[in-house]
Amino acid sequence: MRFFLFSDEVFEFIKVFLIIVEIFFGAYLVGYSTFLFIAVVTGSSSLYRKRQQDRLKSTILKDHYIPISIIVPAYNEDVTIVENVRSLLTLDYPLYEIIVVDDGSKDETSAKLIEAFDMLPIRRPIQQKIKCQPMEFVYEATTRKVPLTLIRKKNGGKADSLNMGINACKYPYFICIDADSVLQSDSLSKIVKPVLENENVVAVGGAIRPSNSVEIKNGKVINYRLPRNILACMQVLEYDRSFLASRILFDKYNGSMIISGAFGLFKKETVIMAGGYDATTMGEDMELVVKLHDFCVSNDLPYLIRYATDAICWSQVPESIKDLSKQRRRWHIGLFQSMWKHRVMLANPKFGLISFISYFYFLIYELLSPFIEIFGILCMVLAFLVDLINVPFMLLFFAIYALFGSVMSMTAFFARTQTIDLKLTLRDVLKALLLCTIEICALRFVLAWVRATAFIGYRKRKLNWGRIERKKINLE
Amino acid sequence: MKIEILVYAYLAVCLAMIAFNIVCIFLFSRNDREIESHRLYFVSLIRAQFFRDEIEESHRKMLIKRLQKVREMMSFDKSLEILSKDHPDEVREYLRKLDNVFITLNNMYSHKNEVQFAYFPYIISRYNLFKGEDLPQINACLFQLLQKPSVYSRENALNALYSIGISKNVAEALKVLDKTGFYHHKKLITDGLLTFSGDKHELNECLWDNLPQYSLNVQLAILDYFRFSSDKYQERMFKLLNEQHNCEIHYCAIRYLGRYPYQPAYDKLIYYAENEDDMHWEYASISCFALASYPGNRTVAVLKNKLCSHNWYVRLNASQSLEQLGLEYADFVDIYEGHDRYAGEMIRYRFDHKKLSEKGAASI
Numbered sequence: 001m002r003f004f005l006f007s008d009e010v011f012e013f014i015k016v017f018l019i020i021v022e023i024f025f026g027a028y029l030v031g032y033s034t035f036l037f038i039a040v041v042t043g044s045s046s047l048y049r050k051r052q053q054d055r056l057k058s059t060i061l062k063d064h065y066i067p068i069s070i071i072v073p074a075y076n077e078d079v080t081i082v083e084n085v086r087s088l089l090t091l092d093y094p095l096y097e098i099i100v101v102d103d104g105s106k107d108e109t110s111a112k113l114i115e116a117f118d119m120l121p122i123r124r125p126i127q128q129k130i131k132c133q134p135m136e137f138v139y140e141a142t143t144r145k146v147p148l149t150l151i152r153k154k155n156g157g158k159a160d161s162l163n164m165g166i167n168a169c170k171y172p173y174f175i176c177i178d179a180d181s182v183l184q185s186d187s188l189s190k191i192v193k194p195v196l197e198n199e200n201v202v203a204v205g206g207a208i209r210p211s212n213s214v215e216i217k218n219g220k221v222i223n224y225r226l227p228r229n230i231l232a233c234m235q236v237l238e239y240d241r242s243f244l245a246s247r248i249l250f251d252k253y254n255g256s257m258i259i260s261g262a263f264g265l266f267k268k269e270t271v272i273m274a275g276g277y278d279a280t281t282m283g284e285d286m287e288l289v290v291k292l293h294d295f296c297v298s299n300d301l302p303y304l305i306r307y308a309t310d311a312i313c314w315s316q317v318p319e320s321i322k323d324l325s326k327q328r329r330r331w332h333i334g335l336f337q338s339m340w341k342h343r344v345m346l347a348n349p350k351f352g353l354i355s356f357i358s359y360f361y362f363l364i365y366e367l368l369s370p371f372i373e374i375f376g377i378l379c380m381v382l383a384f385l386v387d388l389i390n391v392p393f394m395l396l397f398f399a400i401y402a403l404f405g406s407v408m409s410m411t412a413f414f415a416r417t418q419t420i421d422l423k424l425t426l427r428d429v430l431k432a433l434l435l436c437t438i439e440i441c442a443l444r445f446v447l448a449w450v451r452a453t454a455f456i457g458y459r460k461r462k463l464n465w466g467r468i469e470r471k472k473i474n475l476e
Numbered sequence: 477m478k479i480e481i482l483v484y485a486y487l488a489v490c491l492a493m494i495a496f497n498i499v500c501i502f503l504f505s506r507n508d509r510e511i512e513s514h515r516l517y518f519v520s521l522i523r524a525q526f527f528r529d530e531i532e533e534s535h536r537k538m539l540i541k542r543l544q545k546v547r548e549m550m551s552f553d554k555s556l557e558i559l560s561k562d563h564p565d566e567v568r569e570y571l572r573k574l575d576n577v578f579i580t581l582n583n584m585y586s587h588k589n590e591v592q593f594a595y596f597p598y599i600i601s602r603y604n605l606f607k608g609e610d611l612p613q614i615n616a617c618l619f620q621l622l623q624k625p626s627v628y629s630r631e632n633a634l635n636a637l638y639s640i641g642i643s644k645n646v647a648e649a650l651k652v653l654d655k656t657g658f659y660h661h662k663k664l665i666t667d668g669l670l671t672f673s674g675d676k677h678e679l680n681e682c683l684w685d686n687l688p689q690y691s692l693n694v695q696l697a698i699l700d701y702f703r704f705s706s707d708k709y710q711e712r713m714f715k716l717l718n719e720q721h722n723c724e725i726h727y728c729a730i731r732y733l734g735r736y737p738y739q740p741a742y743d744k745l746i747y748y749a750e751n752e753d754d755m756h757w758e759y760a761s762i763s764c765f766a767l768a769s770y771p772g773n774r775t776v777a778v779l780k781n782k783l784c785s786h787n788w789y790v791r792l793n794a795s796q797s798l799e800q801l802g803l804e805y806a807d808f809v810d811i812y813e814g815h816d817r818y819a820g821e822m823i824r825y826r827f828d829h830k831k832l833s834e835k836g837a838a839s840i
Contacts, residue, residue, distance in 0.1 A: 029483075030482060033482070033483055033486055034482075034486075037486040037489065037490065040490060040493065041489065041490070041493060044493050044496075044497065048496075048500065051504075052591060053591055053628065055550070056546065056550075056591050056592060056594070056595040056598075057594075057595060057598040057632070058591045058594050058595070058598075058626070058628040058629065058632065059628050060627075060628065060631060060664070061598075061631075061635075062635075062667060062668075062671070063667075064661070064663050064664055064667050066663065118836075120832050120835070120836075122825065122828050122829060122832060123821065123824060123825060123828060124825050124829075125818065125821040125822055125825055127788045140829070140832060141836070142832050142833045142835070142836030195661075196627070196661045196663065196664060197627045197661070198659060199659055199661065396480075397480065400480055400483055400484075400487075401483075403487065404483050404486065404487055404490075407487055407490045407491060407494070408490060410494055411490045411493045411494050411497070414493075414494050414497035414498065414501075415497060424501070
């Protein structure tokens with residue numbers, strides 16, 4: 001039954017329009033499901049192979065250490081900063097330094113660090129290899145085996161703080177980590193492995209896992225459960241799908257376009273040559289990686305950007321829809337800015353598969369997907385109103401889509417068992433089974449709306465840190 | 477083709493993947509239990525052999541039969557690991573008597589897939605099998621593994637050669653490695669050579685003799701190895717410095733001469749430090765660092781002058797060397813009062829840092 005009566009011309013036009021939409025969505029769905037399918041299968045089998053190799057000691061067993069500087073940008077982090085630095089000081093790695101950059105915090109971030117680690121003021125000359133806001137003071141701690149430096153600078157954003165950290169660090173490779181994250185004790189030795197495997201590696205991404213409900217002792221997980229909070233739990237499934245699947249696929253052809261700001265290793269020299277972090281974008285982590293691709297390809301430099309599946313960083317994920325929306329809005333704007341800034345990579349044969357697979361994937365299935373999904377829903381409404389829709393078939397198709405998404409999530413979720421350190425309980429499996437469907441059917445659409453509306457009022461929030469509520473880290 | 481059919485096909489594969497992962501969970505846990513029970517079995521069998529003059533033939537046969545399976549080898553590995561804690565000498569002696577068994581097994585493992593093949597060299601280096609023995613069959617297999625694309629396989633093969641400890645084989649292995657064209661990080665080579673268990677002097681001579689035949693990457697690794705292993709090569713390093721070589725080789729030689737001072741090299745180091753070249757500022761920077769081992773007024777004068785270099789790293793290394801030479805705050809009044817603020821800041825930081833470290837050390 002038609003709800004509206006149109007003239008024949010209008011009805012014909014709507015009909016043609018809906019046929020075109022149908023073809024478009026057919027292609028869109030085939031593309032997405034094919035990508036997800038290949039990613040999940042590749043990721044899962046790669047993890048299985050890696051586990052087999054580790055069991056048979058086909059790995060670098062001795063301690064071949066490459067000195068590393070850890071940069072911790074911090075803004076109003078007085079709740080977590082001391083625990084975070086304390087955990088960094090106990091990492092199982094002999095040669096590294098920690099540089100905390102306080103981006104002009106309004107709370108007690110610097111004071112708490114100075115007090116907790118008996119830090120003393122020093123006038124330290126820092127070479128400005130990358131432009132950043134001026135420093136206000138420097139403190140150093142000399143009572144520990146790991147050198148600890150605190151630099152307080154004028155507020156300029158996270159990217160600006162990271163640039164200051166790069167200027168101050170003394171080792172050839174640096175790691176950036178978030179102030180609310182905890183590294184597993186072996187994560188540094190795992191993340192440098194790709195550098196030992198190939199001299200052209202300029203960046204390595206670590207695996208981020210939600211730390212809500214995880215107990216960590218001396219850098220090792222002693223108790224792991226899926227979070228009690230439903231939202232956090234759904235993000236665990238989402239992270240598994242993203243980190244254990246698609247990033248492994250991108251890694252196969254040097255096509256990673258993102259290394260999470262929560263944990264990544266970079267070759268200092270290359271980052272400086274490329275100009276460091278862009279302080280004008282919201283997604284500085286993605287922008288840097290896309291910039292490295294652009295810079296190295298444009299200058300004919302051999303390079304590799306790798307992903308270390310076993311270098312684990314535990315990071316807090318938002319537990320309220322408000323915080324999650326805030327975070328996703330930032331990510332989406334950051335994605336847009338990075339892709340727009342490096343649009344030269346679009347359909348450019350010079351960039352090879354990064355251009356034709358990674359860039360297209362991020363453009364269509366990440367950047368434009370919320371608009372496409374909302375457009376799809378509106379078209380369904382229109383088709384329903386003009387009685388051009390087969391409702392039972394639509395419901396069946398939606399059910400297939402939900403089932404497919406859930407199966408993908410579960411495949412990635414089970415693949416985690418190949419990463420040795422985690423054991424699954426029946427309760428967690430059942431919980432994951434239930435929540436992966438809810439994630440596909442509900443959360444995905446909520447987040448699509450959040451991302452689609454991300455640009456409203458973004459100029460006002462352009463350079464703020466996009467804070468989410470912090471909780472004390474559960475370190476025994 | 478209807479889209480839903482494609483999606484159904486994908487679904488089927490993914491469900492198979494889930495099933496595969498679930499089966500893996502059970503298989504891995506069953507394997508772990510099996511390895512553990514076999515470990516206990518091996519421990520009792522091995523213990524029984526400890527106090528015999530010769531290993532029983534039946535025990536040898538049993539080992540050859542069972543250890544062909546990788547899982548059994550893993551159990552054997554674990555049992556040796558446990559026994560080595562309380563009976564290291566007995567385990568060593570037991571393994572020494574089993575050389576023939578391992579030669580047979582080595583041959584069998586060389587026909588397995590790469591990951592399993594690479595497990596055997598791991599066992600060789602883990603338990604120092606064939607130490608000091610130059611066995612062609614073993615060498616052939618290890619050299620074969622060195623030509624594999626996986627860095628892990630190559631590392632396992634090299635580690636086995638270091639633990640066996642025959643100098644000429646290690647020197648030859650590095651040539652084989654070069655021929656493959658695969659990149660092998662120089663740090664892996666340097667650190668590996670430091671674990672060599674045979675006659676180190678013989679190895680060093682062998683590496684020196686073959687040095688020109690290696691690729692630049694391997695040469696740099698070997699020169700770094702010399703820096704950490706012996707002070708006997710000042711003269712030869714100085715000679716390298718005076719010959720036409722890649723600048724990276726020169727940097728290695730300068731670093732060596734900084735660690736082990738050699739008076740005839742002094743003028744050359746001073747020359748490099750003084751004659752800073754924008755294209756090759758590394759010569760000046762590394763020489764400033766090396767001069768910390770050559771005390772004297774001339775050194776101090778040159779380093780003080782380099783505090784005003786326009787290159788950050790030259791200034792940094794000069795300040796560090798001046799501090800190491802035992803100079804005090806008062807010795808730098810001319811710098812603090814001079815026109816170069818950056819030079820003053822650099823040296824002041826060096827001394828403030830030293831003071832802070834002393835304060836820190838006192839508070840511990």
